[in-house]
Amino acid sequence: MIIETERLTKRYGTRRGIDEVTLAVAPGEIHGFLGPNGAGKTTTIRTLLGHLRPTSGTARVFGLDAHADPVAIHRRLGYLPGEFGLYDRLTGAQTADYFARLHGGVDTAYRDALIARLGIDPGRRFRELSKGNKQKIGLLIAFQHRPGLLILDEPTSGLDPLVQQEFQALLREARDEGRTVFLSSHVLSEVEAVCDRVTLIRDGRIVRTGKVAELRDLAHHQVLLRFADTVPVEAFQGLPGVSDVEVVDHTLRMRVSGPMTPVVRAAAGYELLDFESREPGLEETFLRAYETAS
Amino acid sequence: MTTVAMRAWRDARRGLITLLILLAGLVFAVLGGVASAYPTVEARTEIARLATTLGPAATGMTGPAVGVETMGGYVQWKYGTVLVVIAAVWAIIALTGTIAGKALELLAAVPLSRRRIALATTGGLAGVLTVVCAAASAGAWLGGQVFARLPGDGISVGMAAGLGAWLWVMALAFGGLASALAPWFGRAVSAWIAGVVLVGGLVAVGYRTLSPALDAIAPLTPWAWTHDHLPLAGRLDWASLLWPLLAGVVLLGVGVESFARRDLGARVGLPRVRMPAFGLGGVAGRTFAERFPTAVAWGSGLGVLGFVLAATSESMARQFAGSPALADTFERIFPDFDVSTAGGFLQLLVQLLFVLAGFAAVGLVTGWGADEETGRLEMLLATPVSRAGLVLRGGIGLLGAVTVMTALAAAGVGLGAVAAGSTDVFQPVAGTAVLGLFTAACAGVGVAVGGITRMSTAGTVAGAVVVLTYLIDLVAPALRLPDWVHGLALTAHLGKPMVGDWDPVGVTVCVVLAVGGVLAGAAGLSRRDLSH
Numbered sequence: 001m002i003i004e005t006e007r008l009t010k011r012y013g014t015r016r017g018i019d020e021v022t023l024a025v026a027p028g029e030i031h032g033f034l035g036p037n038g039a040g041k042t043t044t045i046r047t048l049l050g051h052l053r054p055t056s057g058t059a060r061v062f063g064l065d066a067h068a069d070p071v072a073i074h075r076r077l078g079y080l081p082g083e084f085g086l087y088d089r090l091t092g093a094q095t096a097d098y099f100a101r102l103h104g105g106v107d108t109a110y111r112d113a114l115i116a117r118l119g120i121d122p123g124r125r126f127r128e129l130s131k132g133n134k135q136k137i138g139l140l141i142a143f144q145h146r147p148g149l150l151i152l153d154e155p156t157s158g159l160d161p162l163v164q165q166e167f168q169a170l171l172r173e174a175r176d177e178g179r180t181v182f183l184s185s186h187v188l189s190e191v192e193a194v195c196d197r198v199t200l201i202r203d204g205r206i207v208r209t210g211k212v213a214e215l216r217d218l219a220h221h222q223v224l225l226r227f228a229d230t231v232p233v234e235a236f237q238g239l240p241g242v243s244d245v246e247v248v249d250h251t252l253r254m255r256v257s258g259p260m261t262p263v264v265r266a267a268a269g270y271e272l273l274d275f276e277s278r279e280p281g282l283e284e285t286f287l288r289a290y291e292t293a294s
Numbered sequence: 295m296t297t298v299a300m301r302a303w304r305d306a307r308r309g310l311i312t313l314l315i316l317l318a319g320l321v322f323a324v325l326g327g328v329a330s331a332y333p334t335v336e337a338r339t340e341i342a343r344l345a346t347t348l349g350p351a352a353t354g355m356t357g358p359a360v361g362v363e364t365m366g367g368y369v370q371w372k373y374g375t376v377l378v379v380i381a382a383v384w385a386i387i388a389l390t391g392t393i394a395g396k397a398l399e400l401l402a403a404v405p406l407s408r409r410r411i412a413l414a415t416t417g418g419l420a421g422v423l424t425v426v427c428a429a430a431s432a433g434a435w436l437g438g439q440v441f442a443r444l445p446g447d448g449i450s451v452g453m454a455a456g457l458g459a460w461l462w463v464m465a466l467a468f469g470g471l472a473s474a475l476a477p478w479f480g481r482a483v484s485a486w487i488a489g490v491v492l493v494g495g496l497v498a499v500g501y502r503t504l505s506p507a508l509d510a511i512a513p514l515t516p517w518a519w520t521h522d523h524l525p526l527a528g529r530l531d532w533a534s535l536l537w538p539l540l541a542g543v544v545l546l547g548v549g550v551e552s553f554a555r556r557d558l559g560a561r562v563g564l565p566r567v568r569m570p571a572f573g574l575g576g577v578a579g580r581t582f583a584e585r586f587p588t589a590v591a592w593g594s595g596l597g598v599l600g601f602v603l604a605a606t607s608e609s610m611a612r613q614f615a616g617s618p619a620l621a622d623t624f625e626r627i628f629p630d631f632d633v634s635t636a637g638g639f640l641q642l643l644v645q646l647l648f649v650l651a652g653f654a655a656v657g658l659v660t661g662w663g664a665d666e667e668t669g670r671l672e673m674l675l676a677t678p679v680s681r682a683g684l685v686l687r688g689g690i691g692l693l694g695a696v697t698v699m700t701a702l703a704a705a706g707v708g709l710g711a712v713a714a715g716s717t718d719v720f721q722p723v724a725g726t727a728v729l730g731l732f733t734a735a736c737a738g739v740g741v742a743v744g745g746i747t748r749m750s751t752a753g754t755v756a757g758a759v760v761v762l763t764y765l766i767d768l769v770a771p772a773l774r775l776p777d778w779v780h781g782l783a784l785t786a787h788l789g790k791p792m793v794g795d796w797d798p799v800g801v802t803v804c805v806v807l808a809v810g811g812v813l814a815g816a817a818g819l820s821r822r823d824l825s826h
Binding site: 099102 | 669670
């Protein structure tokens, strides 16, 4: 495993950080790390980097103890923090040059290609850049030395859709080259688009780990049907994928997983005034996953 | 609107506490010290005679010597300008922070007009200043009640109020200038300009008799407008306070209107020399390059001051040599300095530069400490650079910047010595190294505490060391406090290198604090969590 944690726990005094996080990231995979704000994603990542000392448990990266030998790990790592600052007076090119020298082994042709693909203006000073353009500089620094492992914390924050697509292409290329990506995000669609496997974290604890397809199975729609008259609940309760049916006056609420066709067909037998289908938020998906896990 | 004003109070709470201690506490303590150090009429008469016979070169940074034989008059003469500088520096920092600070965009998004936001915050800070100045008045009045021993020592309510009002209008004037400039030039530049006007005005008024150029500038500053208002000496010139008050109100109005009308964050571009980027080879080089402009700015300032002091020291020493009575008078006040030699007189003046060198350390180490707060440290420590290596190399870069600053200061002193026709230029140039040693020591203490706790504390800690050193050095000899108290100030152990008298203990302590501080910081950062 490239990343392996065992009951990794971090507390900030009495405040929770992460609690007994156990996860494994295999070589050559893009592993999504999903969770709402404050779930413990950044704490986990910073512990993996050796920036935080674990309260208990272990974290190994490339088989090395993250706390005991962080420099050896960093030699093979590319990292983009969720929030970062750089040198205001330096241009993008100078900043990349500086970090290239700290890392060593940067292929300048690859770096130039990255600059072109991400649409970076290398001549502008960091302080003159917008949030999205600063994020691109961060991505350039993380990618430019072709690290064996990329740890990216909310990497698409502030990026426009075109650059997001290019970024996803870069991730796939990294995977195709046998490199590993650990991608923290709270954007489901982003994780679905590029990740092979996903770990969900909530309230500092791992809720679930699995393939993206399994995550999709968690997805469901909240459906609301408003009829002209009372309709029998039984007509919907037994339908495939339907659960948690509730009725209030002439309105039915239900959770639908999978195809919507059976519900639409059943509803067509009555005078339907309104039909509302809503994709669940990430929090609801997590709650669902949490319920499933427990 | 009230909430915005309350926020200004909340943001200023640390400054409020510090100022209360510095101003009210200092006034009260110094009054007590004077009463105890000069308890008899004879002693007071003697000190008053000394104060009035000193030439302007020696007393330029103090106030006019009026009523020095009284407790309040002595404090007014020796510490009055210091009190104004403390209040004005706070006002400059607080007001520029309000008009050009980082929280501005968020604040400007609240459903209040920008004019009202600026008025509320400025009003809030003026309120804080009022409390502080009222406390200084109370400290003065209380000091008079508690410590008055001789006729004329009493401090009336009017005199105490005169002190508070003076501090208030002066702080308002200089703070107002910074506030008026801030929407145009940004926080740092406007604070620098206002600071230069504050100190430059004091120098111009104090030394106006020595130079026609200074004499021409002097009438333009609030220091000159309120020159005859010496409240603790019993001389109250209330009308003179109207001018700085008027200037302050107008300038604050300009600041508020500029804030309301200009684009947020838009800055007037100042001509600046774009240096080619350097320091891209490693952490030491980058730290040095990042600190280089600050080092050049402080070094140039110290160099100019050093030039002036060195250039005048030769002629001043000649004056003392030709007037034994004056030299005798001077040596009673400053028994450790032989003012009849250029080196000895320069040594005395160079003591003034320690506080500036200390603040240079604060500026340098604050920039270093920003790495952690801004998230830059997290990026750097994701590279194959160890934490200890990062602090050690950063420390080398930081000490390199201190060297640049010291070299520029030494160049100024050297040129001044040459201009004065000194036969021994090497000695004062080499002597300037103590400024660099003091700067390095303060920076070392900052790096140590920043590495162990949180890097952003480095500047505050270095600042505390500088201010405490300055206050101890200022107050301990004047109040005849025990030697060990004065010995707590690092500057008391640096010898008199301008006359070739080096104190190896002080030099060693500075080196140990500088190098040891960096080592301690490296060890500290290696053993703690990063904060962000």
